[in-house]
Amino acid sequence: MLKVQLISKSSTNRFQTSFTKLILCNAKMNVKACSMTTVFILLIGAVTVLYCSFWALQEVFATDKLLRFLTNASRLFDTSWEDETYVPLMSRHRRRFLMWYFARPDIASLIGPDTGAEATQYVIYRCDTGRMSTCGGWADRIKGMMTAYIIANLTGRNFKVELLAKGCDITEYLIPNLVDWRLPVSFHKSLQKLPNDTGIINFMNQRFANFSELNLTSLTGAERFVYFKTNTFHVDLFKSAILFEHELSWMRSLTHDQVTATVYKRLFVLHPRLQVKLQSFLFRTVPTPQHKLVCVHVRMGQNPTIPRDSEIRNSPENLFRVWEFIEEQSKTDFHKVFIMADSMQTIDEAGNQSFKSRIVENPGPIIHVERYPHEATKSDICQAEDKIVFDQHVLMNCDILMISYSGLSQMAAFVRGSDHGLYCLLRNGTIVPCTTENILTVYNQG
Numbered sequence: 001m002l003k004v005q006l007i008s009k010s011s012t013n014r015f016q017t018s019f020t021k022l023i024l025c026n027a028k029m030n031v032k033a034c035s036m037t038t039v040f041i042l043l044i045g046a047v048t049v050l051y052c053s054f055w056a057l058q059e060v061f062a063t064d065k066l067l068r069f070l071t072n073a074s075r076l077f078d079t080s081w082e083d084e085t086y087v088p089l090m091s092r093h094r095r096r097f098l099m100w101y102f103a104r105p106d107i108a109s110l111i112g113p114d115t116g117a118e119a120t121q122y123v124i125y126r127c128d129t130g131r132m133s134t135c136g137g138w139a140d141r142i143k144g145m146m147t148a149y150i151i152a153n154l155t156g157r158n159f160k161v162e163l164l165a166k167g168c169d170i171t172e173y174l175i176p177n178l179v180d181w182r183l184p185v186s187f188h189k190s191l192q193k194l195p196n197d198t199g200i201i202n203f204m205n206q207r208f209a210n211f212s213e214l215n216l217t218s219l220t221g222a223e224r225f226v227y228f229k230t231n232t233f234h235v236d237l238f239k240s241a242i243l244f245e246h247e248l249s250w251m252r253s254l255t256h257d258q259v260t261a262t263v264y265k266r267l268f269v270l271h272p273r274l275q276v277k278l279q280s281f282l283f284r285t286v287p288t289p290q291h292k293l294v295c296v297h298v299r300m301g302q303n304p305t306i307p308r309d310s311e312i313r314n315s316p317e318n319l320f321r322v323w324e325f326i327e328e329q330s331k332t333d334f335h336k337v338f339i340m341a342d343s344m345q346t347i348d349e350a351g352n353q354s355f356k357s358r359i360v361e362n363p364g365p366i367i368h369v370e371r372y373p374h375e376a377t378k379s380d381i382c383q384a385e386d387k388i389v390f391d392q393h394v395l396m397n398c399d400i401l402m403i404s405y406s407g408l409s410q411m412a413a414f415v416r417g418s419d420h421g422l423y424c425l426l427r428n429g430t431i432v433p434c435t436t437e438n439i440l441t442v443y444n445q446g
């Protein structure tokens with residue numbers, strides 16, 4: 001103990017002596033008396049400190065400006081902000097993502113006004129633990145909401161959304177963009193005993209085989225409240241609807257992926273809390289257009305992390321192909337690697353690869369929003385939901401994006417809206433270039 005103190009004391013003394021000497025010699029301007037090396041080192045040190053603080057401060061100011069900007073909700077839709085100095089600093093994908101807000105008038109004018117915005121009859125997308133249970137994963141739910149919205153509009157009804165199972169509030173993650181689909185107070189806490197002004201339409205795992213001739217008005221009936229559930233969003237069927245040729249004419253000039261992205265953006269936008277988190281994540285990890293974000297979504301389906309998933313979608317034996325793909329796509333330290341996965345094993349294995357130092361992570365639990373373990377608490381599930389929505393929106397910002405046989409990353413690719421750097425991981429582990437338009441064909445979902 002004493003020895004240690006002595007050593008430290010003597011070294012402190014030595015430092016003090018040389019420091020005093022330096023000050024003195026500088027004061028006297030007697031260069032010869034000084035150690036030239038010390039002066040040199042100090043000079044280098046001073047320049048480095050100045051240089052670093054300049055950049056650090058610049059970054060702090062830019063981040064601060066961006067955060068202040070993004071937390072001001074009224075500015076999100078202000079078109080003048082594209083001139084802001086930091087926007088040209090972004091890659092085209094991240095820039096396009098921010099156009100989500102910027103393009104609001106375009107989205108609004110492309111599609112006519114909602115017919116049922118003021119109506120007292122409703123189509124309500126509902127997921128609960130009773131009659132409306134088993135709604136599928138996050139992407140299934142989003143697709144169901146989008147279909148419910150189209151049907152509400154075609155029948156002149158008001159569109160609302162209720163996710164009641166395990167009580168995570170969707171508006172903590174996504175908020176309305178152009179359509180106010182929030183329903184803070186249920187019209188019916190339970191649907192076990194169906195009131196006579198209430199109907200239920202359940203289209204889970206069903207195609208509207210006869211949609212082109214389906215009379216939606218007679219389908220929804222005269223009931224004031226129609227609770228609706230499906231896990232599909234079939235643009236080709238909407239496009240073929242003879243009875244609604246005029247109402248859905250806006251789709252005709254668009255491809256199915258563009259229609260999907262347009263409806264998604266019309267209904268939803270990230271909650272400002274997640275938006276701020278996302279922008280600062282991107283700012284930290286890929287601050288310049290020279291930086292590339294290389295992303296993969298690996299959906300295994302049933303695996304030890306999600307043992308209750310309904311099907312196996314890929315095999316761990318194929319993971320080496322994903323790692324090879326990432327290695328090929330991320331050759332320099334300007335490349336950052338983001339991995340969204342439904343299996344902890346995948347994440348752990350990624351941490352063992354040659355690109356491990358380039359991985360940028362969004363930590364959090366991996367839990368399927370429907371097929372969660374029995375012991376999962378509400379807080380676990382909500383954290384997992386938070387992570388799913390955040391990760392999915394990171395994917396929309398990637399320079400290279402490899403998607404899986406999964407609605408989550410397919411939707412991300414549609415909203416990202418570019419074929420550039422887009423790849424599909426097939427179910428046999430092969431990775432092929434794909435386009436937003438041929439994704440469904442690639443996975444035989446067309």
Ligand SMILES: *[C@@H]1O[C@H](CO)[C@@H](O)[C@H](O)[C@H]1NC(C)=O
Nearest residue numbers: 068069072073074075076078
């Ligand atoms: C928020 O944005 C509005 C509209 O651009 C602007 O007038 C206002 O000053 C901003 N508020 C803050 C706190 O930056």
Ligand SMILES: *[C@@H]1O[C@H](CO)[C@@H](O)[C@H](O)[C@H]1NC(C)=O
Nearest residue numbers: 111112113114115153247250
């Ligand atoms: C809703 O219906 C109106 C009127 O028919 C139509 O102009 C508009 O494009 C429809 N919106 C959607 C999302 O289909």
Ligand SMILES: *[C@@H]1O[C@H](CO)[C@@H](O)[C@H](O)[C@H]1NC(C)=O
Nearest residue numbers: 193194195196197198222223
């Ligand atoms: C529906 O139920 C209410 C009471 O719950 C009753 O007053 C009304 O007559 C019923 N309407 C029809 C059409 O059965």
Ligand SMILES: *[C@@H]1O[C@H](CO)[C@@H](O)[C@H](O)[C@H]1NC(C)=O
Nearest residue numbers: 207208209210211213214215
């Ligand atoms: C269309 O299909 C739905 C569900 O499959 C069915 O309930 C309905 O009766 C059919 N309508 C027509 C006009 O065939």
Ligand SMILES: *[C@@H]1O[C@H](CO)[C@@H](O)[C@H](O)[C@H]1NC(C)=O
Nearest residue numbers: 214215216217218219221243
């Ligand atoms: C659709 O059904 C409603 C109510 O059943 C009916 O009034 C309407 O005429 C039908 N529309 C067509 C085009 O058949």
Ligand SMILES: *[C@@H]1O[C@H](CO)[C@@H](O)[C@H](O)[C@H]1NC(C)=O
Nearest residue numbers: 345347348349350351352353
């Ligand atoms: C990581 O690599 C080490 C050494 O090759 C191996 O022992 C370990 O099992 C690997 N871990 C994973 C999760 O693949």
Ligand SMILES: *[C@@H]1O[C@H](CO)[C@@H](O)[C@H](O)[C@H]1NC(C)=O
Nearest residue numbers: 426427428429430431432442
């Ligand atoms: C995987 O499937 C694709 C398309 O079905 C096929 O072209 C490819 O050869 C398959 N790859 C392997 C390794 O089986």
